[in-house]
Amino acid sequence: MCSMAFLATHALTKRYSSVTALDALDLELSPGVIGLVGANGAGKSTLIKILLGLLKPTSGSAQLLGFDVTRQEIDLRQYVGYMPEHDCLPTDVSATEFVALMARMSGLPRSAARERTADTLRHVGLFEERYREMGGYSMGMKQRVKLAQALVHDPRVLLLDEPTNGLDPEARDEMLDLVRRTGQEFGMAIIMASHLLTEIERVCNYLVVIDAGRLVRSAPIASFTERTQVLVVEVEGDGSALVRRLHEEGLTVRQEDGRILVGLDDDRTYDFIRDGIAELGLGLLRLEQGRQTLEDLFRTPKTDGNDVALA
């Protein structure tokens, strides 16, 4: 095998008439379960579509699996699985028929396609219902079929665009678990776009953050999670006194929307909060580990008043 990077982009740029979706993006990544994070419109989907050859970049270049995405798209796409963000399934055929067609269209012979369709649908957790027309499927079942069609030809890399889109919490957990198992137990390289950092944390081991088409950060997930250790405190009464007090103790504190966010340095942080609340005579409503969204992490910090930026 060549020693080329798993994914490399060089000055990759995509401009629409009025918007720049990708702005001279430079990336170099090794295989892994890679989370691609950014707010809606940050350029995640654009990047994925360029890697698939669905979109042509305005300028710059990109290689995936060592293939140039604009010049070797046909070769590349034999080894790529793609799960789009939106609905993409025909309503009047069964999952089995559809996934088998997708397998053959990926280049698999008919018999292999049939066999792998059954395996893959079982892997994603579709059983008897796989013979029914997909028009009657729940959102969760449709997402599973979308994942199955991306996996059926055993790609070397799986590109997932917001795989939990439209799912209820339970189905979302199941989908994330499925993606995590596929990536970590079966060792498939995955690039998963999401605007929810918590989802990325659960599944991925590497994180790429883009914003307004530019690279913000690219690092192993561990280096992020250290910074996302945040306690969310809600109290009854005057929270700003508590904020002042915790700040004096040397903690990183920020107050927003009636919640107090406290950087979790070590276990003593809990003691400080407990003591502070007790001595100020406040009522504790909530104390929990923060479920951070990207917005919390990458928001431009306010510096007025008692607000102190986290991270």
Added chain:
Amino acid sequence: MSLSPEPEGSVYDVGYRAYEGVRLGRLQAILALYVTSFLGVFGIGRHTSSKILPFALATIALIPAVVQLGVVAASETIDFTIISPDDYYEFIQWPLALFVAAVAPELVGRDQRNHTLPLYFSRPLLRSDYILAKMAALSTALLAMALVPQAAIFVGNAMAHSDALDYFRENWRDIAPIIASGAMLSVFWSAVALAIGSQTDRWPLASGGIIAYFAVGWIVGSVLVNNAADGPFRYSLLVSGFHVVRAFTLWTFGVTPQPLPTNGDTTLAGDLALADVSLYVYTLAAAVTIAVALFTVHLRYRRMAL
């Protein structure tokens, strides 16, 4: 009693398995899409309701052949022809036109409506490959609709003939023109139907557009030629899908269209005789129309955002 080393009847997940076999690439992708699309045209692998219209029209297209064979069978001693091969496509032009109007919009429209195209185009398949597969599916389906009745007549006539081999010796020269004109009809009308059908994912609109293409060209061309055959209007038949195919068919059979003795009815051949434009010009018109139609489809898919 001994304990078995492993628990019995355990439920286990075979899990995800790697695929080490061959990957056949682009040709396999095109072939898979072609086969599925061809079957889909006739509603095979789809709802029963999707089968009704295509099979009904295929049956109607067979009726003239059945009539001819019935007559042949009834008139035992003499060889009797009421429908000759060069006339057949004119007899069944409306069933064939309605067939493409019925199936072409769904053939391409449902992929747009269901947003399936990003899944296709993230596989080893170019956009032009997609068009090729759909075009091939529709053309071969239409060709089957056109050729099956012709084959039935040819074989039926031969069997009814006192000497089948003799019949074959006398008529084998018809085979090439039957296939050539049928193929041209299929490619021509399929290209036009896809050009119209791919513009929208709403099939009533697309089907209406395709029917309008045939009807308007047919009626306007015929009226203009019958009322002002001397002026430049005699070229108006060049944009009529029915007339162009009729002209090509006559040309391949080496038949010169004759004006009708009376001025009552009009037929395509009668119109062509009145227009008096050399038949090969219609072949050029067909080639140009096919090229324009396929280029229109190409533009549609090239510009489509996925």
